Amino acid sequence: MDEEQKNLNSYWRTNLKYLFALLVIWFSVSYGFGILLVDELNTIKLGGFKLGFWFAQQGSIFTFVILIFIYVYLMNKLDKKYDVDEK
Template identity: 70%
Template sequence: MTDKQKAVAYWKENLKYLVILLTIWFLVSYGAGIVFKDALNTIRLGGFKLGFWFAQQGSIYVFVILIFVYVRLMNKLDKKYGYDE
């Protein structure tokens, strides 16, 4: 595999990871916080309605977790294509 082919494959896989993780973030922040808020508000978490919790804090927690997942995935991807140090 040439360097150019390796770089293209690396970038393609990186974009796949980005699309998946950003989709998860969108579904949690927009879906759980806005669209499905009424259905989730029937459930309580720590005394608060679950829809409210996702809108206020849950989407932030999920975003931070997704950052760590992305770092782990990128470290594995770097090793796979030989871009690690």
Template identity: 70%
Template sequence: MNKQMYWRANIRYLLILLSIWFAVSYGAGILFVDQLNNLRIGGFKLGFWFAQQGSIYVFVILIFVYVRLMNKLDKKHDLDEK
């Protein structure tokens, strides 16, 4: 097992997933709010929805994605629970 390769893959996953979360929460909730407010979800403007709830949903989804990725990485490096 190469611990350095494992750690690099872990950090790469974290950076990618946190970048996605940043893009969704900052981009959709702040930068593109005016363009997104032209659309509505459940009667609420889409920009408002992303700022209030959308980024939280994306974060929760990314947690599940991270768990799945780490389980695969653990198996690859023979660190999974047996």
């Protein structure tokens, strides 16, 4: 296997690690906080709303948008590391 193919494989593996980690976070917030932990979170109020309700309605969306920005940041760094960035 030549050096370029090794770099591409390493790039792809790192990309998949980022995707997996961010999807685990998104799933935990969306499913875990919004459904599984809703009773515990409902004991806390945020802006007059129960926190479990807030996570189910808004928190998962905000988390998803933040994770998109994190993914863009990580991928830009990865692109520069492997010299595949847009110049």
